[in-house]
Amino acid sequence: MAVVFQKTKGLTDTPFHYCPGCTHGIVHRLVAEVMEELGVLDKAIGVAPVGCAVFAYEYFNCDMQEAAHGRAPAVATGIKRVHPDKIVFTYQGDGDLAAIGTAETVHAAARGENITVIFINNAIYGMTGGQMAPTSLIGQETLTTPYGRKPENNGYPIKMCEMLSTLEGASYIERVSVYDVKHVLNAKKAIKNAFTAQINKKGFSMIEVLSSCPTNWGMSPNEALKWIKDKMEPYYPLGVYKNTLEEVKQNG
Amino acid sequence: MAVVFQKTKGLTDTPFHYCPGCTHGIVHRLVAEVMEELGVLDKAIGVAPVGCAVFAYEYFNCDMQEAAHGRAPAVATGIKRVHPDKIVFTYQGDGDLAAIGTAETVHAAARGENITVIFINNAIYGMTGGQMAPTSLIGQETLTTPYGRKPENNGYPIKMCEMLSTLEGASYIERVSVYDVKHVLNAKKAIKNAFTAQINKKGFSMIEVLSSCPTNWGMSPNEALKWIKDKMEPYYPLGVYKNTLEEVKQNG
Amino acid sequence: MKQVIFNENLCKSCELCVEACPKHIIEMDKDKLNIKGYHPAMIREENMEKCISCGFCAIMCPDTVITVIK
Amino acid sequence: MKQVIFNENLCKSCELCVEACPKHIIEMDKDKLNIKGYHPAMIREENMEKCISCGFCAIMCPDTVITVIK
Amino acid sequence: MAKVLMKGNEALAEAAIQAGCRHYFGYPITPQNEVTAYMAKRMPEVGGVFLQAESEVSAINMVYGAGGAGARVLITSSSPGISLMQEGISYIAGAEVPCVIANIMRGGPGLGGIQPSQSDYFQATKGGGHGDYKLIVLAPSTIQEMAELVQQAFHIADKYRNPVMILGDGMLGQMMEPVDFDILKKEENKIEEKPWATTGMGTRSKRNIINSLELDPQVLEKHNIEIFKKYQKAAKEEVRYEMTDCEEAEIILVAYGTIARVAKNAIELAKRENIKVGLIRPISLWPFPEEPFKKTRDHVKAYLTIEMSMGQMVEDVKLAVNGQKEVHFYGRVGGMVPEPMAILEEIKKIRGKK
Amino acid sequence: MAKVLMKGNEALAEAAIQAGCRHYFGYPITPQNEVTAYMAKRMPEVGGVFLQAESEVSAINMVYGAGGAGARVLITSSSPGISLMQEGISYIAGAEVPCVIANIMRGGPGLGGIQPSQSDYFQATKGGGHGDYKLIVLAPSTIQEMAELVQQAFHIADKYRNPVMILGDGMLGQMMEPVDFDILKKEENKIEEKPWATTGMGTRSKRNIINSLELDPQVLEKHNIEIFKKYQKAAKEEVRYEMTDCEEAEIILVAYGTIARVAKNAIELAKRENIKVGLIRPISLWPFPEEPFKKTRDHVKAYLTIEMSMGQMVEDVKLAVNGQKEVHFYGRVGGMVPEPMAILEEIKKIRGKK
Amino acid sequence: MDEKIIFAGFGGQGIMSMGLIMSYAGMMDGKNVSWLPSYGPEMRGGTANCHVTISDEPVGSPIINEATVVVAMNRPSLEKYEKYIVPGGKLFINTSLIEKKAERKDIEIYEIAANDIANELGNLKIANMVILGALVRATNITKFESVLKALVEVLGPSKEHLVSINEKALKKGSELIENLNDKQKSHLE
Amino acid sequence: MDEKIIFAGFGGQGIMSMGLIMSYAGMMDGKNVSWLPSYGPEMRGGTANCHVTISDEPVGSPIINEATVVVAMNRPSLEKYEKYIVPGGKLFINTSLIEKKAERKDIEIYEIAANDIANELGNLKIANMVILGALVRATNITKFESVLKALVEVLGPSKEHLVSINEKALKKGSELIENLNDKQKSHLE
Numbered sequence A, B: 001m002a003v004v005f006q007k008t009k010g011l012t013d014t015p016f017h018y019c020p021g022c023t024h025g026i027v028h029r030l031v032a033e034v035m036e037e038l039g040v041l042d043k044a045i046g047v048a049p050v051g052c053a054v055f056a057y058e059y060f061n062c063d064m065q066e067a068a069h070g071r072a073p074a075v076a077t078g079i080k081r082v083h084p085d086k087i088v089f090t091y092q093g094d095g096d097l098a099a100i101g102t103a104e105t106v107h108a109a110a111r112g113e114n115i116t117v118i119f120i121n122n123a124i125y126g127m128t129g130g131q132m133a134p135t136s137l138i139g140q141e142t143l144t145t146p147y148g149r150k151p152e153n154n155g156y157p158i159k160m161c162e163m164l165s166t167l168e169g170a171s172y173i174e175r176v177s178v179y180d181v182k183h184v185l186n187a188k189k190a191i192k193n194a195f196t197a198q199i200n201k202k203g204f205s206m207i208e209v210l211s212s213c214p215t216n217w218g219m220s221p222n223e224a225l226k227w228i229k230d231k232m233e234p235y236y237p238l239g240v241y242k243n244t245l246e247e248v249k250q251n252g
Numbered sequence C, D: 001m002k003q004v005i006f007n008e009n010l011c012k013s014c015e016l017c018v019e020a021c022p023k024h025i026i027e028m029d030k031d032k033l034n035i036k037g038y039h040p041a042m043i044r045e046e047n048m049e050k051c052i053s054c055g056f057c058a059i060m061c062p063d064t065v066i067t068v069i070k
Numbered sequence E, F: 001m002a003k004v005l006m007k008g009n010e011a012l013a014e015a016a017i018q019a020g021c022r023h024y025f026g027y028p029i030t031p032q033n034e035v036t037a038y039m040a041k042r043m044p045e046v047g048g049v050f051l052q053a054e055s056e057v058s059a060i061n062m063v064y065g066a067g068g069a070g071a072r073v074l075i076t077s078s079s080p081g082i083s084l085m086q087e088g089i090s091y092i093a094g095a096e097v098p099c100v101i102a103n104i105m106r107g108g109p110g111l112g113g114i115q116p117s118q119s120d121y122f123q124a125t126k127g128g129g130h131g132d133y134k135l136i137v138l139a140p141s142t143i144q145e146m147a148e149l150v151q152q153a154f155h156i157a158d159k160y161r162n163p164v165m166i167l168g169d170g171m172l173g174q175m176m177e178p179v180d181f182d183i184l185k186k187e188e189n190k191i192e193e194k195p196w197a198t199t200g201m202g203t204r205s206k207r208n209i210i211n212s213l214e215l216d217p218q219v220l221e222k223h224n225i226e227i228f229k230k231y232q233k234a235a236k237e238e239v240r241y242e243m244t245d246c247e248e249a250e251i252i253l254v255a256y257g258t259i260a261r262v263a264k265n266a267i268e269l270a271k272r273e274n275i276k277v278g279l280i281r282p283i284s285l286w287p288f289p290e291e292p293f294k295k296t297r298d299h300v301k302a303y304l305t306i307e308m309s310m311g312q313m314v315e316d317v318k319l320a321v322n323g324q325k326e327v328h329f330y331g332r333v334g335g336m337v338p339e340p341m342a343i344l345e346e347i348k349k350i351r352g353k354k
Numbered sequence G, H: 001m002d003e004k005i006i007f008a009g010f011g012g013q014g015i016m017s018m019g020l021i022m023s024y025a026g027m028m029d030g031k032n033v034s035w036l037p038s039y040g041p042e043m044r045g046g047t048a049n050c051h052v053t054i055s056d057e058p059v060g061s062p063i064i065n066e067a068t069v070v071v072a073m074n075r076p077s078l079e080k081y082e083k084y085i086v087p088g089g090k091l092f093i094n095t096s097l098i099e100k101k102a103e104r105k106d107i108e109i110y111e112i113a114a115n116d117i118a119n120e121l122g123n124l125k126i127a128n129m130v131i132l133g134a135l136v137r138a139t140n141i142t143k144f145e146s147v148l149k150a151l152v153e154v155l156g157p158s159k160e161h162l163v164s165i166n167e168k169a170l171k172k173g174s175e176l177i178e179n180l181n182d183k184q185k186s187h188l189e
């Protein structure tokens, strides 16, 4: 009898509060599995965002700090500067990381702050009920773009990986998705690379995960996965945007 | 008798408060000349930063608003949305634009906000007496990097043109300098392109000017110009980073 | 012995596992409501043998409902 | 008539014009202090004719001290 | 338009539009999201601008820009978002730019919760930002009053060239009541010329400058004093309050916003037991109404301030009562709402005392 | 180390380091830049961390992270920068994270000026951020006291798991006086275990979580009440003040920080004219000292509060005096400093009244 | 009149609409009304409720601590709100989803298998209207015609096609009450 | 003793150092001292000043409204601060840069061509020390030795090589006062 799959010790027993089929759950599990596999749970300190993942501190089986909206990278910086040998990560949504937290994100990367950022791009503000995110697609209808996102009024969706990879301090940056098994497995590899970069003290690492919000997209969970693939992926190409790491290159 | 050079009507008669040889003065003049030449002084609204250029509102011969530190692009956005047919510009230092105002800068660009940003990169916080700027060079000694800027502690200097040109909303982005006559003339051309982009409603335009701060660099004004050329330019390559404009291409 | 175990009360009936299973053997138990009020996912006894223990269902499940044993 | 006019009281003695002038005819007036307490830039009468009215001095002057007339 | 049933947040938005507001900048936050959603839909219909900013910091600075440029401009948020605006608000007051800011309060501190609260009273009335400045703060108690006060807020903001704050709580933002927009005073919708605004010089000979910087202490002091002259005027002309059953009251409740409604229920309960209780409901929190206290403090036995906070407005009540009578406090926090019965208990306790 | 001549800003920084602070996050702003510069030089020498953040918003959140992770951490700024920190400060208080925040105040509102001011008193003491929380606020009057209070601030912050604010003005930051670090109480440098901090679980069995979110109103209310119990304790144990010549005083001045020094000069002037004037100098602004007023309000004729503001602390003075005696106010703003002679004039005016 | 009604159930059961329709109807009758929803994440998956006041006097607090009527669409709602009802008040229980019996003896209790009836009518989503129809008939808080008008208002132009099925459900609920025999009313003592 | 000294001049004239050295010297004498500079942009190009108090009693306000001594290193300083001096107080004027005469008749005035003397000593930058030397000698606020010790302190190890030239200037200033004849003192009436 062999266990093919069982729940990681990286997660607590608290059931997720996420909506049915929300991929926040998948990404949580991947991060937790990676931390377990790398053996860093006992020295990990996570930072939860304000967004649907606000309760992340209930789920990750390690010390956690809950940040103000957008400020997770600053909070993580504070923690990391106190405990440079601990593993510090943030878990953030697109509103959190790419709107209100833009400066904190850019400067954590520019500083080469040795932390890992997990960035959930679901093209919407999930928690507050479906407003436009900085990553919402052109034409996308949201609570605050009821006539569809228009470049003239709302500008263009931000590509964070592309933008941050122009910064020298960034060590590992990859965009992945979780819309099917293959991509989930690849996402996990990417997350492992990012944590490995941190363990090797290479500087700032970030994994952007194209993720779903069935509730606010108004779709079934499976339709939502298809929407990631059909609509998001073409605008947000998957791939490694920055990789300054010998070891990690072999890994990835 | 022909006037080869005389003071532009784009400037008021108030003498600049800048230190001797500070190139803020040159850039002020260029912006003012461009506005005069384009005939937009009567419909221009400028936004002054917090930084050595805080008194810009005393100098530009047009309506002006003084912004909070870093928030000039947001203030300009507010103005432009009220007066879409007026010419709105900001004038900002590197601390203002690339540190505290990072989010405002990035999102004005991402929105394709139809404004023009003049960005003075002097690799230092001039007004507060010479602290590290996000653009200070590695090894540069400042009040807050008394042992030289070290990547491990202070990260890497940010290249704003490179970063912002990854954004779709940016229409015209160029980096210039003013360390000699040729470069001053070229800087003026660039600034004209940026304003022209705005007049043609193309979206966000920004000109980064490598500039000097003799006082806080601890150099004579002429030495400081040489430092721009020898130290800054190699790290911050001059050139057009984004140009989505037919008309402007001809111009530039 | 081959087993796919559903921690029923965690299931939210999202059907991601259903779509993920290459053998199409997972379905919602329309006769049952779990404590959250959802029809949980299940595999009928008779279909269990078709399972190839690929773990895809568990990989796609957002709520770590599933354990796969070979 | 060729003229390079210095609005003396605006000058801060930075010497950027000095460096910019291809004819090396600009110097600081060490005998004079302007209202700001600086020795202003000047061109000696005898050097004026060397001026080629290129305007470089004015282009580099950060304080719009200089007017160039040809 | 006859009466319509509307959420407080929606009435806020609609009243602003009817008052001529064509510029809204905001950032989503519960429990005020309906304002943002309403504006996103409505503004394009009336040719106005709705802009979702990248943050509250940015939004308030857009407001500063737009208000300086002459627009009637609205921004709304809830507690943590309002905290982020404190620098911007201080700038707006310092530069004498009119605008309307609404805080639909939720429980704090920090991330806190999203249920109703009144624990930002100090921040709103004493000055959460730096420097000497005041907001004129209006606290509606019904949806109808929300509409009316929002409209007046724009008028007052223009009159004083100062930001005006609407202070409501999550309950007021979320609940629905009938609103009649027809009875709003139309004259307050008229926007007067703003010759000081940055509109581009055009043929104007003087440049317009919007600014709060003044390095010379003497000039800065003068500027401060000028601003405070406006506040003195406002303290005379903008005081608003409601008094209920105060003439013969033995105990007077003091409460604002939705809690004043709960207080009224408590008064009814008290009546049943033949206890005479009155209510002072400050509508303008700044300027805080002192008259009703002067009028009543001779005959009343004590005041009881009721808030959804650990005790904030109670300080202003004490200042107004000035030691003449006892001032008591009863509060619930974190989203808990005082119940009429509990208030009655408090009343009885006070009566019981000697 | 014997006495050294030091700027207030430098003494602040050095005292922090001596109190075991090894983490400083900040952003440049006048008139507190000497702290940043000093820390940039000193921290590497003692193996500590100096980090210039990208903004005050970011800096205060780094402080939240570092404080939550168990460090003694300092942040300093001046008025506009402190306004930007209001959300973060509310979070830190809500999550019960200790830290020390210094505000070296300058004139406002908005960009204002850079000369000394005391116009952030309300923000510091009433709560500039959202929600019910308090900072413990200490106001030194000399450089020596700056060093002592900074050291105590770290101790108090840890004791209550609450942010403590040092409230000084530009003058105090910029001036030099001799400081003797040897006389600081060494026990306050000892850092006690922080079993609640996020240090990585290691062999600990319970996860440590730093958080201020609580969606359940009942639980959030309880959390608020718990925090206020700490404040009640602080209100008993952390009250600090100085009384000078109050016993026989006819008029008592109330002033804090550097202005208390000016007030002392005014007392000397008054003495020459045989006017008996005393001084109450609150050292803790929150908790505000009420005892000195209770002790004096029977025999004194009136109080005169002197501030570099349009009148802020005067409200707390009034609350403490509770209508028993007149409370007057004299203030200068924008960087102007009250002069002893002008204070004497005010004293005479008050004496002249009936 | 001073009616205070609490509607409670799962998110998705149409709790908010029941309250809205009652409020509109009250308003059309010329009464003072207020409607207060629960909001935020507490609604996601969890319970939803709204408080509706319909009164001759201006509405005081919109929060209802003492309800004249409670509608419990699921079990947690019954458990939470039964105790809110004033003596003599009315409680409507959706027995399709609630097996538990009410405990109070001093109130009128109406047990309605709303989901089953809605199912029979061909649309599970109108279970709420079945109960609402019953409520209106049993309480006489508003006129039935007002409710029908309110329904049109609340559905709005985009959902006009749903008016008739909802009407049917309202009527069905109303009939249930009309047909009540004394035995069923026996809960009230 | 309760001496209140204002030093004023251009930025770059070493105004702050004069004040610092006096403060250190006072501290070494066991007095209470305070030093308050002007700061910020007002110093850039403009005037700089500092207020130094040296007193037997703890220092009250560090701001000086009534000075016992004023040092004016340039004309604007003279114009601004002459009126701050208490009757019988002392005013030091750098006549190298100030043509204007003092107006007060109720104070002691010392006119010193500090820049010229410094030039003679071979370093324009020590004009401030010439005046300081004179001040110390004329006022006896502190001991000359204390000033010399303070000088070493203020210059610090990095500028140790400048000690001797500064000392020279201090002594020169001191001598100027010693050599003062009655005629020169005639300003004091």
Ligand SMILES: Cc1ncc(C[n+]2csc(CCOP(=O)(O)OP(=O)(O)O)c2C)c(N)n1
Binding pocket: A050, A051, A052, A053, A069, A092, A093, A094, A095, A096, A097, A120, A122, A124, A125, A126, A127, A128, A133, E027, E028, E029, E030, E056, E080, E081, E084
């Ligand atoms: C300062 C502040 N502003 C706004 C909010 C409200 N808010 C909570 S979550 C959120 C956005 C969440 O969107 P995102 O970061 O994309 O996360 P998601 O929910 O989509 O996972 C907002 C605006 C807040 N809590 N604090």
Ligand SMILES: Cc1ncc(C[n+]2csc(CCOP(=O)(O)OP(=O)(O)O)c2C)c(N)n1
Binding pocket: B050, B051, B052, B053, B069, B092, B093, B094, B095, B096, B097, B120, B122, B124, B125, B126, B127, B128, B133, F027, F028, F029, F030, F056, F080, F081, F084
């Ligand atoms: C909120 C806030 N933080 C800090 C400051 C202080 N400050 C004024 S200017 C400045 C930086 C100026 O540097 P930069 O933008 O590079 O302009 P420069 O002076 O170099 O032209 C700072 C930090 C402020 N005024 N407001």
Ligand code: SF4
Binding pocket: A017, A018, A019, A021, A022, A023, A024, A052, A122, A126, A127, A212, A213, A214, A215, A216
């Ligand atoms: S709202 Fe969207 S992002 Fe949030 S939990 Fe639900 S599905 Fe996930």
Ligand code: SF4
Binding pocket: B017, B018, B019, B021, B022, B023, B024, B052, B122, B126, B127, B212, B213, B214, B215, B216
């Ligand atoms: S400090 Fe630097 S940037 Fe500022 S005016 Fe002087 S030289 Fe220019």
Ligand code: SF4
Binding pocket: C004, C020, C021, C022, C023, C024, C025, C026, C043, C050, C051, C052, C053, C054, C055, C056, C057, C058, C068
């Ligand atoms: S393990 Fe594979 S085959 Fe078996 S049920 Fe899961 S997905 Fe289907």
Ligand code: SF4
Binding pocket: A021, C006, C010, C011, C012, C013, C014, C015, C016, C017, C018, C040, C041, C060, C061, C062, C063, C064, C065, C066
């Ligand atoms: S994926 Fe998980 S939660 Fe979704 S239906 Fe399958 S078992 Fe249930």
Ligand code: SF4
Binding pocket: D004, D020, D021, D022, D023, D024, D025, D026, D043, D050, D051, D052, D053, D054, D055, D056, D057, D058, D068
């Ligand atoms: S115009 Fe040209 S040649 Fe003449 S002085 Fe100027 S720089 Fe020299």
Ligand code: SF4
Binding pocket: B021, D006, D010, D011, D012, D013, D014, D015, D016, D017, D018, D040, D041, D060, D061, D062, D063, D064, D065, D066
């Ligand atoms: S460049 Fe201008 S300011 Fe500088 S020395 Fe020449 S004339 Fe004077």
Ligand SMILES: [Mg+2]
Binding pocket: A093, A094, A095, A120, A121, A122, A123, A124, A125, A126, A133
């Ligand atoms: Mg999102």
Ligand SMILES: [Mg+2]
Binding pocket: B093, B094, B095, B120, B121, B122, B123, B124, B125, B126, B133
């Ligand atoms: Mg700069």
